[in-house]
Amino acid sequence: xxxxxxxxxxxxxxxxxxxxxxxxxxxxxxxxxxxxxxxxxxxxxxxxxxxxxxxxxxxxxxxxxxxxxxxxxxxxxxxxxxxxxxxxxxxxxxxxxxxxxxxxxxxxxxxxxxxxxxxxxxxxxxxxxxxxxxxxxxxxxxxxxxxxxxxxxxxxxxxxxxxxxxxxxxxxxxxxxxxxxxxxxxxxxxxxxxxxxxxxxxxxxxxxxxxxxxxxxxxxxxxxxxxxxxxxxxxxxxxxxxxxxxxxxxxxxxxxxxxxxxxxxxxxxxxxxxxxxxxxxxxxxxxxxxxxxxxxxxxxxxxxxxxxxxxxxxxxxxxxxxxxxxxxxxxxxxxxxxxxxxxxxxxxxxxxxxxxxxxxxxxxxxxxxxxxxxxxxxx
Ligand SMILES: [Zn+2]
Numbered sequence: 001x002x003x004x005x006x007x008x009x010x011x012x013x014x015x016x017x018x019x020x021x022x023x024x025x026x027x028x029x030x031x032x033x034x035x036x037x038x039x040x041x042x043x044x045x046x047x048x049x050x051x052x053x054x055x056x057x058x059x060x061x062x063x064x065x066x067x068x069x070x071x072x073x074x075x076x077x078x079x080x081x082x083x084x085x086x087x088x089x090x091x092x093x094x095x096x097x098x099x100x101x102x103x104x105x106x107x108x109x110x111x112x113x114x115x116x117x118x119x120x121x122x123x124x125x126x127x128x129x130x131x132x133x134x135x136x137x138x139x140x141x142x143x144x145x146x147x148x149x150x151x152x153x154x155x156x157x158x159x160x161x162x163x164x165x166x167x168x169x170x171x172x173x174x175x176x177x178x179x180x181x182x183x184x185x186x187x188x189x190x191x192x193x194x195x196x197x198x199x200x201x202x203x204x205x206x207x208x209x210x211x212x213x214x215x216x217x218x219x220x221x222x223x224x225x226x227x228x229x230x231x232x233x234x235x236x237x238x239x240x241x242x243x244x245x246x247x248x249x250x251x252x253x254x255x256x257x258x259x260x261x262x263x264x265x266x267x268x269x270x271x272x273x274x275x276x277x278x279x280x281x282x283x284x285x286x287x288x289x290x291x292x293x294x295x296x297x298x299x300x301x302x303x304x305x306x307x308x309x310x311x312x313x314x315x316x317x318x319x320x321x322x323x324x325x326x327x328x329x330x331x332x333x334x335x336x337x338x339x340x341x342x343x344x345x346x347x348x349x350x351x352x353x354x355x356x357x358x359x360x361x362x363x364x365x366x367x368x369x370x371x372x373x374x375x376x377x378x379x
Pocket of ligand 1: 265267273278
């Protein structure tokens with residue numbers, strides 16, 4: 001019985017902040033190492049200023065502290081981007097691909113005994129962060145910039161970039177947007193396609209590059225076409241172009257550019273993530289031709305988002321289920337099809353009880369071949 005509350009349960013307040021934290025550079029760096037290399041979360045660091053907001057709590061962490069953290073991560077973290085078909089490799093294969101590089105260095109004993117692996121965190125389907133155990137591996141990958149790995153006859157491409165914080169990514173995107181100007185014509189009707197480039201040239205500016213048409217995510221029967229233009233022509237941007245035909249019909253093509261609202265969820269233009277009603281009634285209204293059409297749109301959109309089609313897609317027939325997943329672990333929820341190295345006959349022939357290192361061995365062999373031509377000496 002607790003004498004103060006009159007119940008058997010003690011209602012504990014959070015402990016008082018003991019304060020008096022030292023935060024010299026060397027100590028913080030050692031704590032960072034323990035955290036990201038050994039997985040030990042520091043207990044006695046300055047938690048920052050706490051503000052309780054109802055059921056939520058917010059901490060403003062100490063500037064000097066946070067700067068050291070970012071600096072430490074930037075010295076050894078690489079953002080790995082899986083291009084094209086490599087996006088659809090399973091989680092485990094992606095991790096193995098990244099780690100194959102450090103494994104190669106360990107095998108040639110360049111790091112001596114007791115060297116253990118860096119941390120891989122998959123951020124999304126095509127992006128992973130890799131915290132290298134050594135700044136040497138970091139420098140080596142940054143110098144390589146990209147890698148092509150051939151697995152069972154297919155080539156998978158990875159790019160290695162500097163890791164950026166959220167704020168730095170935002171700033172990078174802003175600068176990119178300033179230095180480039182593109183227009184996407186959205187949901188182009190067949191008979192308006194003919195005039196597109198000439199109309200853009202006349203109304204906005206001559207086209208520098210016309211990208212291959214891509215299936216529209218909301219209406220897969222229509223295509224979107226992207227045009228690169230001179231950034232100086234940005235003030236000429238038009239939201240839509242209407243074509244009057246000889247039969248007095250109107251064909252309207254909507255334009256989107258980097259300033260157009262775009263949904264982070266379904267990647268469609270003209271609505272924001274907050275306004276997204278993907279999978280809701282929104283699409284049935286958009287479908288126009290009754291509920292059935294609307295439902296199809298939703299299903300199409302979900303599948304076209306998840307499956308790599310190449311520039312114009314390979315049609316609905318390309319939706320293939322993963323035939324066999326051996327020790328791979330799914331990169332996405334299991335109901336979604338994806339290209340997978342195990343669809344390759346060479347991999348399917350591997351017995352169920354394959355050794356866990358078989359894939360890695362294969363990777364290392366392929367990697368050795370891939371690097372034979374363009375070996376970057378380790379500094
Ligand atoms: Zn959306």
